[in-house]
Amino acid sequence: MAPTPSTEDKVTDISEIIGIYGTWQRRFFIWVLLGGILSCWLSLVTPFLAPEIDFWCQRPQTVLDNMSVEEWKVLAIPTQINLLTEEKEYSKCTMYETKINGTNEKDVFINVNKTVACEKFEFDHSIYSSTLLEEWNLVCEDNWLISLSQSAYMAGFLVAVLVLGQASDRLGRLPVMLLCFAFMIIAGLLGVFAPTFTVFIIARFFIGLGNSGLFTTAFIYVMESVGPNHRIWLGVGGSFGFSFGCIILPWIAWLIRDWFLIQLAITLPTIALGYIWWWIPESPRWLISQGKMEKAEEVTRKIMKINRKECADVQAALQNIRKISQMEDKGDEKLHVNVFDLLRKPSLRKITLYLFFIWIVTAFVFYGITLNTNELSGDPFINFFISGVVEIPACIMAMFSLRYYGRKTPLLSSLVSGGVVCFLAIIVPADIQWLKTTFLMLGKLSITGTFAIIYVYTAEIFPTVVRNVGLGCCSTVARIGSITSPFVKELSRATHPNVPFGLYGTVLVISGLLVLLLPETHKRTLMDTLEQGEHFHRPISQNKGQEQRHVSTGGFPFLEELTSETKLKILNSPPYSQHQVA
Template identity: 35%
Template sequence: MKFDDILFHLGEFGRYQKRLYVLLCLPAISVGSFMMGLVLIMETPKHRCKLPDYLNDTYEIQSSYHQHLINLSIPDSDDETLTYDQCHIYVSNSAGNSNPANFTRQKCTEWVYEKSEFTSTFTSEHNLVCDDALLTSHAKMIFYFGVLVGDLLFGVLADSIGRKKALYVTFLILLASAFGVCWAPEFISFVVLEFIIGAANHGAFMICCVLGLEMVGPSKRVWAGIVIHVFFAIGLLYLVGAGFLLRDWQYISLAIAGPCVFYLSYWFFVPESPRWLISQGRQPEAEDIIRKVAKVNKVKLNEKLLKVSDDDDKSSEGRIWHLFSNRVMLIRTLILFFNWAIVSMMYYGVTMHAGNMGGDFYLNFFLLAVVEFPAYSLSIFLLDRIGRKKLHCSFMVVGGLACLSTIFPVLYGDKSIQPVTLTLAIIGKIGSAGAFGVIYVFSAELFPTVVRNAGMGASSCIARVGGMLAPYVASSGDLVGGKFGQALPLVIFGATSVTAGLLCLLLPETLNKKLPESIEDGIRFGRSDDKIQNEEKVVSKSTKL
């Protein structure tokens, strides 16, 4: 008897699994906070050059002295979004002479920052502006590279030492690095710690997802796989609340790190995965957990149920390269990979762009976070009604068109229609969040069973590449400047999203279909018989390699 058969008798989502599932979802709140934390911690406030020899200079100061006003360089471009050049200042060539011809334009070395939204960010504290502005994107890229490394490293670790021990290792590393970064003295130590946070943080999320799904019956896995992302969205609300109340990057970092202390108690409440124990030949330990589940679920346990087979994946002979061994599988795999990258880039990038859309930063961030709840609700409600392909394509195309449309109110409107820009960005975020929920299910069903784990692992890595690109796209508008620069990131997100969504139409639908088991099944899936005949010989040769 396989473990899924046992879960059917124990209850696919009984009282024990519900309690465990909630515990495993709680860390997703912290994951959401960490994954978007740098948006607040490294936000670049409005700034200008500090006035020379003016001790009490602030961003808002209105000096009556012509000397002070002329020192601030007017931007060379027609950038209506800037009052002053943020990186240069005029220095007088002769004392007491206010003639503009006697001033030399120089790069400034000190800045003052607008403090209505943040009293201090890591960016403003270390002056990561002008020539060093790209360092903020580098830091975010390094964080998401840490996420990629964490997915690979802790995935292997969880398969080697078990889900429970690996999860606890990630919690310990996360706790130490999250508190350590609060007092990072300079940029290098900051990004090193953020890299570690990214690895441990998402490593914990991945293990929680796997452990939760391994304890849930087959009919509940789609639901369970999406609901955990709702807790991720709760983490975004927690983050924006902490930012709004605290306004200082160190206090915000402490607020994000604090809940990690609670996760240390999981050693006493979270069991090892019975599936993993069975696969390791540790049958007695698995039986103990199964008996405990039966007791909590108030199910009478038949001893025959304890005769568990561990051959669920023994027949697997597929390898990751088999996804590229045939033209059909190659095209489908590349389309899925492209969608994973674009969904991730758009999801994170639109939120990173919150501070550049005009209006109140915290309101923008809050709205972009809260709209994830209807997005996931739509995913759950429509997934089994209109199908995976149509739903994913709809999310990507509608969200992408909304982002593309922002170019019109930004270029041809004024501040009075800023809510229109925000509304379009919100629709874009709904599209990316909803697509994120669908792509997990769609990909898992399209990849043949023999390469499903490998395919999903590779997809997750590709998604991290999209996350690494997101901060550069989000900051691309700063390089261009002006109104077009304000719209440029959303235009890029929108165009790529529409392209990825339309490419999905080339994929077969998986709703109510018997899923492919072998590579041969994967090639046949969704195709008529006359299109398959020319592929069979090629596949049979490649699978023998």
Template identity: 30%
Template sequence: MQDYEDATAFLGHWGRFQQQVFFLICVSILTNGLGGFFIVFVADTPAHHCLIPDVNLTVDWYRAVIPIEVVDGKQELSRCSRYRLDVVRNLSAQGFLPGRDVNLTDLEQESCVDGWSYSKDIYQSTLVSEFDLVCSEQWKKPFTSTLLFFGILSGSLISGTISDRFGRKPVLFMTMGVQAIFTLAAIFSRSWVVFVILFFLNGLGQVSNFVSAFVLGSEILTGKVRVLLSLGITLSFAVGYMFLPLFAYFLRDWTSLMLVVSLPGFLYLPLWWFIPESPRWLLSQGRADEAEAILRKAAKKNKVEAPQTIFDGVHFLRFTMITGYAGLSLNTSQLHTDPYISCFISAAVEVPAAISSWLALQYLPRRLAVICIMVLGGASLYSIQLVPQDLSSLSMTLEMVGKFGVTAGLSLMYVYTAELYPTALRNTATGMCSAVSRVGSCISPFILELSVYSKYLPQIVLGTLCFLAVFATIFLPESFGQPLPQTIQQMQKRER
């Protein structure tokens, strides 16, 4: 087969056609950034304590019925227990005063049999307060995030094969629709079980949309513009991500936030008539006439003349990166007392990460770029445990440097993976790598729970994964400065 890039050189690299494809693909990613981590707010845990029903208690006993506990050196109301209400009611009726007539530590405690009272200082409602995902049910909160990531894993496995069979464009729009429809449907959940099922289905479209858009753009665009696409897509995700805390700040209940997150997916439907199918994929399917038709339309947009005849007829590495990325992103609500500021900072870090990865893709060999950026991320995460507790701002800075590293590394890997596989397998291979990596995102919510045993254990685990990624990179072939392989034979000739 004639080399695709030689055959399409008449189009140039940055005409009106390429600009349209570049812009529309980047726009389609905005919804991923907006919806990728709304679980940070939707499933955040408000301050809470046992609900005290309307019973006859004096003011002193009403204030004292919830035990005081010491958590991280601070006194706070117990979240999961109260003094036995029948005993407290009798003591109150007899005129005894807590702390003076009665030693509170001698009183028997009971669980929150009447439910919980949730603070509305930050949120009007969250998934946690809606379905009481606290105390004995607390495990359901990280499991909710895990099911989303498991949906993303499943979607990555399925969508790659479907895309290589039926085309990049149908899968791109199908997955955008899946995100929008099931995010909207989850609003009407009347139980946690229904919510997590719909949340899982929402996950089927999340990264599948991202991968399909990236592969479609990579196959249409050529030269340095293909590398520029990595920057554009990553920045679009970051912009959508930065809008998330803004919307969450003004929409303090979880249903309103999810409604706003779901709407952009429906607004993108008209893009179907403006985003073309991948001519490379059409050629790999023997549909040269359709590929030529797309390229001739592109030639008209670029105001160039097409020739009469155009055509002659990495898994573990991604796993470690996505585990670190998901874990650090989900941990944003713990970085600052204001979760909206935390989320914005976490999103804003992705902008310099995107620019850095783009510069690295332009000028550095792929293996060297990945090794350098992951060493930076791992070293930063390891260093957090050395910071004194009174320097919380430094700890936050180091964690954000760690996120900068894994975000930039992940952005590099999307380009790197696409460069390693031939056209006939590119979306399947990229989807498979993404699926394997999503196993990491599935376990990341529980990695954060390791802080119960040691405050810095999650950062140590994530930092270790960064260094394991460095080791894995050594065994990958180099693709810097080489054209995209069109056949398996060309892929096998990659220099190691």
């Protein structure tokens, strides 16, 4: 009679030893939430560093010092029609030709028949005491550099996704997180004390690089440290930190109103949070995967003590987990999958390209609306605050809709409804701009829900062997949308203020229509192989005639080529046996 396996021989996951969700995981998750707040501040602070403020050509010094700003504008600044409000306003970048022949006002000659470009500027200080615009004269033909600085930040996100994700798999979670902290702190301080705007742009790139790398790796760490049943709600719940950051940031800017102090205020917490991360050990799951069993045992015992968990033989339990991991690795050695595997088979290729477009549009509209709240009428602080508040119900609605209405219907609804409200914003009369702002906030609510839904949907739609590759590639191409989104402001100035709304509406509706071409994954068994994925995504008409064969394989077509004995063995084991029971 074979001996009964010990408890340690039955352990298959590290969470069974340290606890599926205890004090240690709870502390770590709180740190991730705090980090999400900080991540939001660093990502979306640009509208408060370089806000939309009034400026005009500078009055001649010494000669017209006693002349009020309004008198100067009446005399020397031409007027033009504001395309958004359809009202007259003073030009910001031109003035009438002015000649000074003496030392008093009578010696100033203003030629109202000729306009010239401003050489120097004065800025309105009624809302902000200091901005990046004034610091480096980033106005008129140089105003696009503000959008460039935000795009540089998003480019840092892109590089982090491509490089630091692989680095964390090879070097460990902790070294990459500490490296990213160094990037954020050094680059953050460099941005505060930047001697030129070029240096500021470089600093923004490395802030984005560190921010993305840090919190992406921290998210992976959380998923590796809790039980399977907690990964879904922790994964979605982690996004609430970012939403809370959107709510808090405008109040920080409202209280300070100085770009230098605002930048300093969001950089110093990075240093404070960094001290906390020094107390976090390496991921025990990663240590086991690398065969560093002594260190894994040390870290595991530390976490067990905090969670008040006990195990008769920790070393044996960890060795069993290692053994299972090695067996899985051997089974996957021949599966060196990459992005080209997503494009090799026709049905998966279509699905992948559709998802790429939807991800790009989602990031483009989300950051386009959020970063350009200053372009809307009304108080900029309140507008940004509302855009943050709407993210909370959006995430909650997404969670409930995913549970009760599947995947396609919620995703389709959020995309199309977002497009419709953007189109409605176009037809709002010029004299009720508050309604336009309301429609844009509804658009922000819809696109935030889209972000929450598409992560879950994408993870389900790809087979297991390419799931990480597929989700990673979608997240990577989404950066194309976030990099280009800051330039929507320049598009509105070069064409018409309503053009961005039309662009948002068009791409959102197109994305929604593409969802109709995607399969439903709700309550469906996840695919494991590329062949399963190809069959799953194949049109129904091509699958007719195979239903009878599916009966003998428990509904899993990939078992068709196996022997009867192998089929029975697989169908009687999890997760397939669980699927049949369900």
